[in-house]
Amino acid sequence: MRAAVLRDVRRIDVVDLPSPEPVGADSVLVRVGAVGVCGSDVLRFGLGKGYGFPLVLGHEMSGTVAESSADGSFQPGDRVAIFPCLPDPHDPMTEIGEFALAASYDYFGSRRDGGLEEELRVPARNLFRLPEHVSLIEGALVEPAGVALHAVRKAPVPPNATALVIGAGPIGLFAAQWLRVGGVVRVLVADIDARKRRIAEQLGFETIDPTDSGSDEIAIDRTDGRGVDIAVEASGLGLTFLQAVHATAHQGHVILLGDLSTDAPLAKETVSRILRRELTLHGTWNARITPRGRSDWDMVIASIGRTVNALDLVSHIEPFEEAQRVLEGLADRRVWANKTVFAVSEEARAEADRVLAASLSRAEVPA
Structure with a gap:
């Protein structure tokens, strides 16, 4: 599979990598769809503020399930948003559903390879099915929308x-x-x-x-x-x-x-x-995905495209192979951007023109 690998500060190589190894229990193979760029990604690229190299960036992710989960709850073709935090099962905070407040945890895109690659293996509990009306581009924005919701609910x-x-x-x-x-x-x-x-x-x-x-x-x-x-x-x-x-x-x-x-x-x-x-x-820190059905992420997915507008925040949609150029521009502030999203899969790339044509943020990008 193809992946954009951060080799060092300000250096990304697009290379072939082996298919990802399973992660945790009931790991499901997902074809990555779209990946949002967070300010932390720009800092990891531009200043090396991360957990080391090499690293595949990307924790704001959507994708399409490529194989059935062990319990059958996810089937090939299901479009999903991917929660990036992988909890430590032995931490007391994990026991109460506060995965991101644990003393230790794993994390896609910072502590382990993330979404700027064509495939990812993800524990089934980290997957949230997207409704038909929610695009893969919107699915990549579930994570930041969840962070904001978790904050204001306090x-x-x-x-x-x-x-x-x-x-x-x-x-x-x-x-x-x-x-x-x-x-x-x-x-x-x-x-x-x-x-x-x-x-x-x-x-x-x-x-x-x-x-x-x-x-x-x-x-x-x-x-x-x-x-x-x-x-x-x-x-x-x-x-x-x-x-x-x-x-x-x-x-x-x-x-x-x-x-x-x-x-x-x-x-x-x-x-x-x-x-x-x-x-x-x-x-406030991150968001909750528990209890299932009544979590921050469940509310985001039920609201996005209805009472909450994500698409108008998207100013740029870029092929993930252009990660070096795009992140250089953001790190150096050479380009104005509101929300930049990388399209990894062909399905996400097919959504790009429609999304950008209607986006308020795209209208603010200088011609």
């Missing part, structure tokens, strides 16, 4: 709630949509990128341009001095994390969704605000 939604999402990338726009689905009446979305703000506006959100004033100052002004009930930091900056804290109303909730790339020193005034407003800060 905050209770009061009546007539307002929320602020700082960062209008794919994770931020998924978070904004989930807040709306969950009953938040007014969702403000802040980003310095005018193109991302336009996408947010077309998805029905009120936007904030924080270029001259902080997101917190504008959000407080727009809520008549009260602040928002829920603030989601989805930019990954220390500054925007502090802005999220300062934008939040009394007894509000702050969700730290972005993995910070800079420090966030807490001045005593900030700590006083957290105390005197009785704010709640939530950390």
Whole structure:
């Protein structure tokens, strides 16, 4: 099979590899369909921030089942989304279904080879069947949509709630949509990128341009001095994390969704605000696939293409053989992109033109 192998920092070779070995119990052979590019993939490529080389990147994955599972629950031809976390069966957190909170686990695309190869063997419990109306391209976005859902579910939604999402990338726009689905009446979305703000506006959100004033100052002004009930930091900056804290109303909730790339020193005034407003800060990590049928991933798959829009976040669909060129462009910021997806299978490549022709994000790509 063909695979795009990260050999070293900024070096990917497309080569032939043997078919993958079984993984865990009841391992099922899957033909990889589409793979989303996460910011962590760009860091692994551009800076070597990973678990070593060689490595096949890709943890946001969809595919088509190529053989029956042992219990018959999956059959050849089933289109699936692939949960990337492989739990440690002996960890106490695994026993309660918190696979990604375990002290140790395996992970497609970071700790073991991931989706930028034509085939993958996946434990049956990591597979989620896609409905007929959900494309393979959308299936690759189940993982980031699940991360965003898992985050916003941590905050209770009061009546007539307002929320602020700082960062209008794919994770931020998924978070904004989930807040709306969950009953938040007014969702403000802040980003310095005018193109991302336009996408947010077309998805029905009120936007904030924080270029001259902080997101917190504008959000407080727009809520008549009260602040928002829920603030989601989805930019990954220390500054925007502090802005999220300062934008939040009394007894509000702050969700730290972005993995910070800079420090966030807490001045005593900030700590006083957290105390005197009785704010709640939530950390969040990955998503849950348990209990089956009522998990984060089950909700994503039931909602995507209906109440949650994934396709409008896709700006680029590329052949996976072009991984070197594409990741160089993203690492060097030579190209504007919202969500880039690699098409691995012919079925996914056949979806590309239709998806891009209708995507709001594609419309923002310079000609």
